[in-house]
Amino acid sequence: MHKLWLVILLCVVNVKAQKVVALDGFHNNESKMPDHYQWDGIRPGGFSELGKLLVGLGAQLSTIRQRITPPALAGVRVLIIVDPDTPAETADPQYILQDEIAAIDGWVRSGGRLVLLGNDKGNAEFEHFNQLASRFGIEFLEETYPKVKGKGILIAKGDSPIFEGAPEAYLVEVAPLKLSAEVQVLLADQGTPIMALAHVGKGEVFALGDPWIYNEYIDHKNNRAIATNLFRNLLK
Secondary structure: OHHHHHHHHHHHHHHHHOEEEEEEOOOOOOOOOOOOOOOOOOOOOOOHHHHHHHHHOOEEEEEEOOOOOHHHHOOEEEEEEEOOOOOOOOOOOOOOOHHHHHHHHHHHHOOOEEEEEOOOOOOOOOHHHHHHHHHHOEEEOOOOEOOOOOOOEEEEEOOOHHHOOOOEEEEEOEOOEEEOOOOEEEEEEOOEEEEEEEEEOOEEEEEEOOOOOOOOOOOOOOHHHHHHHHHHHHOO
16 A cells, blocks of 8 residues: 555656646647647647657646636746747637737746747748747847748758757748847857847747747757757756
């Protein structure tokens, strides 16, 4: 009997020790591609491989399918907001509202970790997404980088801690960033900021104008190792 209670106690402790990574499934909820950037998406555009990576780091996965409020953020360590919907992607796109921005801002300043993954021009909503990002000194530029004919593939080397042992990131058609002076540039290409980290109160905000580590590209170049380094740090 004592052994049974010990097993139960250890299970409870283990659950409590897990850190929750919540995915915003409200502002990215594409009716035309329901599993796009979702934990259960096993096709190329899904996040199932990222989910496995996070579970391997000891995280518990969740999805927020309502407007983001303080109660919705309770117990969340990392919040990922990816590729907010446009009218071309869903019949009823849900834009990020000011009350949600205030809730997220307060949560970050209290120690939350926010991951903003945008997309390039024509493939994501910018106006409301930038109203949120601007709270942290970040703006996603409504353009596509690199500016080339055809598919804009960017292979760039970083030297910040998340690139330790994994120098090359593989990205496709990125929205570049405009940053306030206090925001740290994690990755730039020819002087153009691509990845950034803002330290805000007790929390942090990571920004990249590309969904980046969905199933199709998570194993290109050093993406998986970079993502592991990034989320290991965010989950501390």
